[in-house]
Amino acid sequence: GGGGAKEEKKAADANEIVIGGNFELSGNVATFGTAAANGAQLYFDEVNAAGGVLNKKIKFVNLDNKSDATEAANVATRLITQDKVVAILGATTSGDTLGFIQVATDNKIPVLTSSATNPDVTVDPNTKQVREYVFRACFIDPFQGTVMANFALKDLKAKTAVIYVDNNSPYSKGLAQFFKESFTKQGGKIVGEEAFVPEDQDFKATLTKIKGLNPDVVYCPGYYEQVGKIVKQAREVGITVPFLGGDGWDSPKLAEIAGAQALNNTFFSNHYSSEQDDPNVKAFVEKYKAKYGQVPDSMAALGYDAAVLIVDAIKRSGDGSPEKIKEALKATKDVQAVTGKLSFDENHNPVKGAAILEMKDGKQVYKTYVNP
Amino acid sequence: MLKVEDVHVYYGAIHAIKGISLEVPQGQIVTLIGANGAGKTSTLNTICGLIKPKSGRITFEGKDITGMATPEIVKMGLTQVPEGRRIFANMPVYENLELGAFLNKNKKEVAEAMENVYTRFPRLRERKNQLAGSLSGGEQQMLAMGRALMSKPRLLLLDEPSMGLSPILVKEIFSIIKELNEQGTTILLVEQNAKMALSIAHRGYVVETGRIVLAGDAKELLESPEVKRAYLGG
Amino acid sequence: MMSMFERKIGRQIGILLVLAAVWGVIDFMIKGGILNPYYELNLILIGINIILAVSLNLINGFNGQFSIGHAGFMAVGAYGAAMITIKAHLPFVIALLVGALLAAICGILVGLPTLRLRGDYLAIATLGFGEIIRGLIVNIDYIGGAYGLSGIPKLANWTWIFWLTVLTVLVIWNFVNSTHGRATISIRENEIAAEAMGINTTKYKVMAFTIGSLFAGLAGGLHAHYFYTIQPNTFNFLKSFDILVMVVLGGQGSITGSIIAAIALTIISASLQKFAALRLVIYALLLIIIMLFRPQGLMGTKEFSLKMFRKKSKDKEGKQHGTAIGQ
Amino acid sequence: MEVFLQQLINGISLGSIYALIALGYTMVYGIVQLINFAHGDVYMVGAYLGFFATAILGWPFLPALLLSMVVCAILGMVIEKLAYTPLRNAPRIAALITAIGVSLFLEYGMMLLVTPQVRTFPQVLPEVQYKLLGNLVITNRQIIILVVTIALMLLLQYIVHKTKIGKAMRAVSHDKQAAQLMGINVNKTISATFAIGSALAAAAGVLVGIYYNAINPLMGIMPGLKAFVAAVLGGIGIIPGAMTGGFLLGIVEAMVSGYGKSLYRDPVAFVILIIILIVKPAGLFGKNVREKV
Amino acid sequence: MALLSVNDLSISFGGLKAVSNFNMQLHKNDLAGLIGPNGAGKTTVFNMLTGVYLPTSGDIQLDGKSLVGLKPYQINHRGVARTFQNIRLFNDLTVIDNLKIAYHSHARYGLLGAICRLPGFYAGEKEIHEKSMELLKIFKLDHKYDELAKNLPYGEQRRLEIARAMATKPRILLLDEPAAGMNPQETHELMELIRWIRKEFDLTILLIEHDMSLVMGVCEIIYVLDYGQIIAIGTPDEIRNNRRVIEAYLGEEAS
Ligand SMILES: Nc1ncnc2c1ncn2[C@@H]1O[C@H](COP(=O)(O)OP(=O)(O)OP(=O)(O)O)[C@@H](O)[C@H]1O
Ligand SMILES: Nc1ncnc2c1ncn2[C@@H]1O[C@H](COP(=O)(O)OP(=O)(O)OP(=O)(O)O)[C@@H](O)[C@H]1O
Ligand SMILES: [Mg+2]
Numbered sequence A: 001g002g003g004g005a006k007e008e009k010k011a012a013d014a015n016e017i018v019i020g021g022n023f024e025l026s027g028n029v030a031t032f033g034t035a036a037a038n039g040a041q042l043y044f045d046e047v048n049a050a051g052g053v054l055n056k057k058i059k060f061v062n063l064d065n066k067s068d069a070t071e072a073a074n075v076a077t078r079l080i081t082q083d084k085v086v087a088i089l090g091a092t093t094s095g096d097t098l099g100f101i102q103v104a105t106d107n108k109i110p111v112l113t114s115s116a117t118n119p120d121v122t123v124d125p126n127t128k129q130v131r132e133y134v135f136r137a138c139f140i141d142p143f144q145g146t147v148m149a150n151f152a153l154k155d156l157k158a159k160t161a162v163i164y165v166d167n168n169s170p171y172s173k174g175l176a177q178f179f180k181e182s183f184t185k186q187g188g189k190i191v192g193e194e195a196f197v198p199e200d201q202d203f204k205a206t207l208t209k210i211k212g213l214n215p216d217v218v219y220c221p222g223y224y225e226q227v228g229k230i231v232k233q234a235r236e237v238g239i240t241v242p243f244l245g246g247d248g249w250d251s252p253k254l255a256e257i258a259g260a261q262a263l264n265n266t267f268f269s270n271h272y273s274s275e276q277d278d279p280n281v282k283a284f285v286e287k288y289k290a291k292y293g294q295v296p297d298s299m300a301a302l303g304y305d306a307a308v309l310i311v312d313a314i315k316r317s318g319d320g321s322p323e324k325i326k327e328a329l330k331a332t333k334d335v336q337a338v339t340g341k342l343s344f345d346e347n348h349n350p351v352k353g354a355a356i357l358e359m360k361d362g363k364q365v366y367k368t369y370v371n372p
Numbered sequence B: 001m002l003k004v005e006d007v008h009v010y011y012g013a014i015h016a017i018k019g020i021s022l023e024v025p026q027g028q029i030v031t032l033i034g035a036n037g038a039g040k041t042s043t044l045n046t047i048c049g050l051i052k053p054k055s056g057r058i059t060f061e062g063k064d065i066t067g068m069a070t071p072e073i074v075k076m077g078l079t080q081v082p083e084g085r086r087i088f089a090n091m092p093v094y095e096n097l098e099l100g101a102f103l104n105k106n107k108k109e110v111a112e113a114m115e116n117v118y119t120r121f122p123r124l125r126e127r128k129n130q131l132a133g134s135l136s137g138g139e140q141q142m143l144a145m146g147r148a149l150m151s152k153p154r155l156l157l158l159d160e161p162s163m164g165l166s167p168i169l170v171k172e173i174f175s176i177i178k179e180l181n182e183q184g185t186t187i188l189l190v191e192q193n194a195k196m197a198l199s200i201a202h203r204g205y206v207v208e209t210g211r212i213v214l215a216g217d218a219k220e221l222l223e224s225p226e227v228k229r230a231y232l233g234g
Numbered sequence C: 001m002m003s004m005f006e007r008k009i010g011r012q013i014g015i016l017l018v019l020a021a022v023w024g025v026i027d028f029m030i031k032g033g034i035l036n037p038y039y040e041l042n043l044i045l046i047g048i049n050i051i052l053a054v055s056l057n058l059i060n061g062f063n064g065q066f067s068i069g070h071a072g073f074m075a076v077g078a079y080g081a082a083m084i085t086i087k088a089h090l091p092f093v094i095a096l097l098v099g100a101l102l103a104a105i106c107g108i109l110v111g112l113p114t115l116r117l118r119g120d121y122l123a124i125a126t127l128g129f130g131e132i133i134r135g136l137i138v139n140i141d142y143i144g145g146a147y148g149l150s151g152i153p154k155l156a157n158w159t160w161i162f163w164l165t166v167l168t169v170l171v172i173w174n175f176v177n178s179t180h181g182r183a184t185i186s187i188r189e190n191e192i193a194a195e196a197m198g199i200n201t202t203k204y205k206v207m208a209f210t211i212g213s214l215f216a217g218l219a220g221g222l223h224a225h226y227f228y229t230i231q232p233n234t235f236n237f238l239k240s241f242d243i244l245v246m247v248v249l250g251g252q253g254s255i256t257g258s259i260i261a262a263i264a265l266t267i268i269s270a271s272l273q274k275f276a277a278l279r280l281v282i283y284a285l286l287l288i289i290i291m292l293f294r295p296q297g298l299m300g301t302k303e304f305s306l307k308m309f310r311k312k313s314k315d316k317e318g319k320q321h322g323t324a325i326g327q
Numbered sequence D: 001m002e003v004f005l006q007q008l009i010n011g012i013s014l015g016s017i018y019a020l021i022a023l024g025y026t027m028v029y030g031i032v033q034l035i036n037f038a039h040g041d042v043y044m045v046g047a048y049l050g051f052f053a054t055a056i057l058g059w060p061f062l063p064a065l066l067l068s069m070v071v072c073a074i075l076g077m078v079i080e081k082l083a084y085t086p087l088r089n090a091p092r093i094a095a096l097i098t099a100i101g102v103s104l105f106l107e108y109g110m111m112l113l114v115t116p117q118v119r120t121f122p123q124v125l126p127e128v129q130y131k132l133l134g135n136l137v138i139t140n141r142q143i144i145i146l147v148v149t150i151a152l153m154l155l156l157q158y159i160v161h162k163t164k165i166g167k168a169m170r171a172v173s174h175d176k177q178a179a180q181l182m183g184i185n186v187n188k189t190i191s192a193t194f195a196i197g198s199a200l201a202a203a204a205g206v207l208v209g210i211y212y213n214a215i216n217p218l219m220g221i222m223p224g225l226k227a228f229v230a231a232v233l234g235g236i237g238i239i240p241g242a243m244t245g246g247f248l249l250g251i252v253e254a255m256v257s258g259y260g261k262s263l264y265r266d267p268v269a270f271v272i273l274i275i276i277l278i279v280k281p282a283g284l285f286g287k288n289v290r291e292k293v
Numbered sequence E: 001m002a003l004l005s006v007n008d009l010s011i012s013f014g015g016l017k018a019v020s021n022f023n024m025q026l027h028k029n030d031l032a033g034l035i036g037p038n039g040a041g042k043t044t045v046f047n048m049l050t051g052v053y054l055p056t057s058g059d060i061q062l063d064g065k066s067l068v069g070l071k072p073y074q075i076n077h078r079g080v081a082r083t084f085q086n087i088r089l090f091n092d093l094t095v096i097d098n099l100k101i102a103y104h105s106h107a108r109y110g111l112l113g114a115i116c117r118l119p120g121f122y123a124g125e126k127e128i129h130e131k132s133m134e135l136l137k138i139f140k141l142d143h144k145y146d147e148l149a150k151n152l153p154y155g156e157q158r159r160l161e162i163a164r165a166m167a168t169k170p171r172i173l174l175l176d177e178p179a180a181g182m183n184p185q186e187t188h189e190l191m192e193l194i195r196w197i198r199k200e201f202d203l204t205i206l207l208i209e210h211d212m213s214l215v216m217g218v219c220e221i222i223y224v225l226d227y228g229q230i231i232a233i234g235t236p237d238e239i240r241n242n243r244r245v246i247e248a249y250l251g252e253e254a255s
C-alpha cells in the first residue's frame, strides 16, 4: 500500500491509542460486520467525548475484510504493521476470525472478537492450548447449543428433532453439532439433518422433506435473513411445530421477513434482547438509535461490549501496550456491559448466561435466562 | 447521381484511400477495377456510410451524405451487396430476403419483390427454408444479390458479385446486372473479373493503392494497353 | 562464433542472476525488517496471483478456451497440500507436489469430457466444476467442512514463493515458445485449420488445461501454507473471476501482461483497503475504465521486453529464431 | 407420490424464477453474444425499485411493477451505452470483464446507497393458499410467477421471431455491418434489446421480492449465476431453452433436496448439468451444427 | 495401384443428398480438377476426404488403407493436406508462425526438451525455422515473414494457405478455389506455382476451381459434379465439349 511512511508517523502519535477493527464491511456477512463496527464506534466516541482513556484519545481504524478469511489475515497484517494498533476487534464470524488470529498471535497483538462463537477461536483444537492473545465478548456455541437442547427436551417436551443448518457457516454448523450431542445424550432423537446455503431463496423442497419426517421441533441455527424466509416457507408448506435457533436470529428484520404470524411458536437463545427491561440495555438502545437510526441487534450490542471490554483493559493496563492489555484482558472481572456483567474464564470466554426468547406476534418475549 | 469528391480514408494509421473522386451518372453501370487491397471495398463502404471518411464529400442525388448513418443512406435508395456475401447465416433464406426489404412496410410489395427474386434465382426458392449458412458459396452469393434487390434500390453497389461462382452463374450474374440496369437501376460495380465488368459497363475507373489511376469510357479502357497488361491477363 | 545453444544458455544465466539479485535484495530487506510483514504479505500475494494468472492465461489466453473455474483447482491444491503436512506430516515439497498433481489430475478428469464444449458452454462446465469442488469440501468434515482447515504450518515464505513463481513463469514461457506452444495457440486462432494441419487438438487442449491446473494447484498449496487456514469460500467463483480479470486485464496471450496485471491488481486491492465499503465501487469503476481504454488488455498478445524500447536492434536479436509468438 | 408431486411443484416454482431471470439473460446473449453478468444485479435494482415504490411511496403492485420495469429498462440502456457500446468491436472477453465491473458497481454502489440491510416488502399481494388433490399446497404467488414466466417467454419468442424489431435483433446478432446495409439502426436495436432484457430482469426482481419478502444488495449474484446456468443448459440464446433450462434446474434442485441430501444439492445439480452438456454440447435446445468449412 | 481411391462415397444432410456415389482414383503425381455448379458438393467431397464430415456411406482409401472415421489431424498425418474455400489462416499470428505450426508434426523435440530447453530444442527450432523460411521463399512470401497473416492482401493469403499446407509435407494436396478473388494476372502466376510444386515435391494435387482458365490450364483430368453426382470425367478438351457440362456448368459460349 502507498503512503506507508506517513501513516506510521501518524500512528505513533503520542496522543492516540490506535485500536484496529477487522470487520466484514462488504461480502456476504457485511450486515454483521457493519453492525458490530457501529457498536464499537459508538462506545469509542463516548469514551473520547469523556476525555479518552489514559489521557489519550482512541483512534479506531476499521478495515474491511470482505467476509473472507484470507483478506482478514491481510487486514490484520496491515493493522499491526502499518497502523501500529495495540489490539484488534473482530471479526464477527468464527471463520473470518480464525483467518487472522495466527497473524495477531505471531505479532503478539491481542484480539477481541465480538461474536465469533466457535470454541476453536480461543482454544487451539489440535493442541487444546488456550490461544494466549485471543478473547471474545460472546458466549460459545456449545453453551448455546446445549441450552437450546435442554430447552427443547425439558420445556417443549420434544423427543425428535430435525436439524437444518447453514452449510456455509461454521457458526451454524457448530451450534448444530452441540445441540445434537446434547439432545441425543439426553435421550432425544435427531430424525434428519438438512442444510441450506445463505444465497438460497427457496427452501420449500427441503421443508417438504422435513415435514415428511414429522419431528417435534426443528433446530435451525442460522442468521435471521435466511431463518426468516425458512420459517415463513415452513408455515406455508404446513410445518406447525416449534422452530428453535440461536443468537443469529436476533434482528427486528426477522419478524418482517417471516411475518409475525408465522413466527409464533419459535424460540431462540440470545446474548441480549433489545426489548429487555434492563437500564443498561435501554440506554444502549437509545444511544444506538439516535446515532444510526436503527434498533441495534445483538451484533451491534456485542460490538459495543467488545469496545467496552477493550477500553476497560487498556485502562487497567497502565501503559496501553499490547502485552499489558493482553494481561489486563485476562484479568477482566465484572465489567458492566450491555449483555451482562462480564468476566473471562480460563478459556478467555466471558462467563455469562443466555436469554431464551420466544417470538409472539412479532415481538421478542423474554422466556427464561439460563446461567452457565 | 452519385458523386465522390476527394475522399480520404484511414484505418488507424493506415492511409487506405488517398483522395478518390468518381461519379456515377443516373442509369449507368460504372465499374471499379483494381488489384487486391487497392481500396475498392473501402470506397464502397465509405459511400454507404459504414466507414467515415477523414475528408472529402459524397453526394447522392444532390444531397450530401458524407458521414450519414448507413440506415439513412439505405433509406434514400442506395444499397450494397457486400464483399464476402455477408448473409445472415443462422436465418433461413426467406428471412434473409425479408430483411432485405426491412424498410418497406408494405407487405404486398415485399411479397412481390420476393417472388421476383425467386423467379430470378430458382435455386433460392428450392432452399428457401434452409439456413443460409449451409448454402454453398454460389448459393450464398445469389442470396446476397437477391437480398439487395428486395429493397428495390435506385443505386446498387456490388462488391465482387462473381467471386466463387461457376462460369454459367457468372454469366448469369452479369446478365442480371445488365438487365437490372436496363430496368433503371444505376449500378456501381467492383470486380476482379475486369474483362467482363468492363464489357457491360459504361464507365470504368482503375484503382491502385488508394488512388484512381485511370478513368474513362469502359470500351476504351478495355482496349487500353495498361489495363490489358495489368488486369486482363495479357 | 558461439553456437545458438551456448548463446541462449548465456542469456538464461544472465536472467537467472538478475532474478537471484532481486530475490536476495528483497529477502535481505524482509529479514532486516526494512520491509515489514505487511509488505511481505503483499509480495507473497503477488507471487501467488502471478502463478494463478499465468497458468490461467495458458488455458484462456494461449489456448483460447474459456475456463472460469480456476479457483476450484487452486482449492484442490490447497487442501491436498495441507492434508499432506497436517495429517501425513510429510515435508513441504512433497505437499506442494501432491497438491499440484492432484489438481492436474482433476484437470485431466474435467478436461477430457468437457473440452469439446465451446466457449460459454465450457465456461459453465468449469464454473460447475469449481462449485462441485467447493460443495464437496464443505461437506467433508475430515478436512474441516465449511469451517475450513486451520492449523496449517506456515512453511511458505518469500524464498519459496519467489522461486516457484519464477519456475511457473519459466515452464509456461518455455512451453508457449515451442512447437507445442504454437500448436496450443493455433487452436485458439482457428481450430478447424489447426486440425487440418495435423494438430491433435484434443491432446493440446487437455495438455494446456492440465498444465494450467497443475500450477493453480501449486498456488493453492502455497496459499494454504502461508495463511494458516483455508476455507472453502476462499475458492468460490468470485475468486475465479478475480483471476480471470487479471488475465484479461494483462492481455490474453501475454505472460508478462499477466504478471503486470497480477502485481497491479494486488497493489490496487491492498491500497483500497482503507476505503471500506467504497473500495469495491472504486475497484469496479477502475475495471470498467481500464477495459474501455485497453480492451485488448494492457499488453494485448505482446510480451513486455526491453526490445520494445530499442526497436532498432530488434531485427538482429531474436528474429533469427523468431521463437516467441507475438514477440 | 404425493410428496413427489409436491416436490415437483416446489421445483417448478423455484425453476420459474430461474427461468424468469434467464429469459432476459438469454435474449441479451442471443443478440449481442455478451454474457451480461450485470443482469442479476439489474434484477436486484428492480427489486429495490419495487420496494421503493410499494414501501416508501405506498403504490399498489401493478404501478410498482411498471415503474421498476421502466426505470430498469433505462438503466439497461445506460449501462449498454456507457460500458458495452465502446467495446462493440473489441474482443468479447473485454465486454465480459466490464460486465463483471458493472455487476460489482451495482452491488456495492447499492450497498452504499441503501446499506447492506435486508429490506422487506409490504404485503402488496396477499397470499392465498390452494390445496390440490388433497394435500398438495400451491400459493397464488407461485401461480402468478409461473404464469408470468410462461407469458413472458411466449411474448419474447413472439417479439424476436415475428416482429420487425425481432428480425432486426437477429440480423444485428449475426452481422452488424450487413444489418446496417439492410437499413437497420444497430444502436437502436441493441438499446432495445437491453431495455427489454432489463425490464424482464426488473419484473423478476419485483416478483421475487414479493414472493420471498426479503431483498438485499447481493441478492442478484446467485440467481444471476443460476439463471446463466439455466440459459446455457437450454442452449444459450434460445428463448424456450432458457425457460426449460430454468425449470429443469429448479426441479433437479428440488428433487436432490427432497430425495437425496440437501447438503449435496449444488454439487449434484452441477454434476447433472455437466453431464447434460457432455451429452448435448450446445444445450438442450441448441443445434450442434458443425461449422461449415 | 491408385494412391487415393474413393468408392461410392455418399453423404446427406438431413434429407438433402449432398454427394452420392462419388468415385475417384488418383494416382501418384496426378493433377486433377473437381468442378461443378455451386452447391454441387465439391467442398463436401473435400470435407469427407479430410475427415471434417463423416460420410454416410462409402469408403476412402489411401495406399489401400481406409481413412474413414479418422480425425482430420490423423488424415493429415497420413499425408493429405488442404486449403479452405474461405481462407482459414491463423490470422493473428505472423506468416512464419503459420508455417511453423504446420511443421509441428515433424518437430524433433519433445515436451521435456521444450520446457527444459535441452540442446535438442534449439536444434529442432532452428530446423523448423529454416525449413519454414525455405518454403516461404518458394511462395515468394519470405519478405513478409514477420507480418500478421491477416494483414496480407488476399492473393498472398491464398498463397500462404497453400504454403502452410505444404509444410505438413503432404502426398496429396487438396486446393479449394485457390484462385478465388485473384485477378487474371495473379491467377496466371498461381498456375505456374501449382505446376511447379507438383513437379518439385512430387505431389498429387486435386483442386476445386471456378476459374476455367486455371482448371483447363493445369489439370490433366477433370471430374465434374452436379447435384452430388459425377456427370463427366475427362481431359480438359473432353470436358470443354461435353454437352452436359456445358448445360450444367459452363454455359453456351464456353471460352
Ligand atoms: N478494417 C481494416 N483495418 C485495417 N486496414 C484495412 C481494413 N480494411 C482494409 N484495410 C486495408 O486497406 C486497403 C484497402 O483495402 P480494400 O479492402 O478496400 O481493398 P480492395 O480493393 O477491396 O481489395 P480486394 O480486391 O482484395 O477486395 C488494404 O491495404 C487493406 O489491407
Ligand atoms: N453442414 C451442412 N448442412 C446442411 N447442408 C449442407 C452442409 N454442408 C453443405 N451442405 C449443402 O450441400 C450442398 C453442397 O455444398 P458444397 O459446399 O459442397 O458445394 P460446392 O460444390 O463446394 O459449391 P461452391 O462451388 O459454391 O462452393 C449445398 O447445397 C449445401 O447447401
Ligand atoms: Mg474488396
Ligand SMILES: [Mg+2]
Pocket: B136, B137, E042, E043, E044, E085
Ligand atoms: Mg465449395
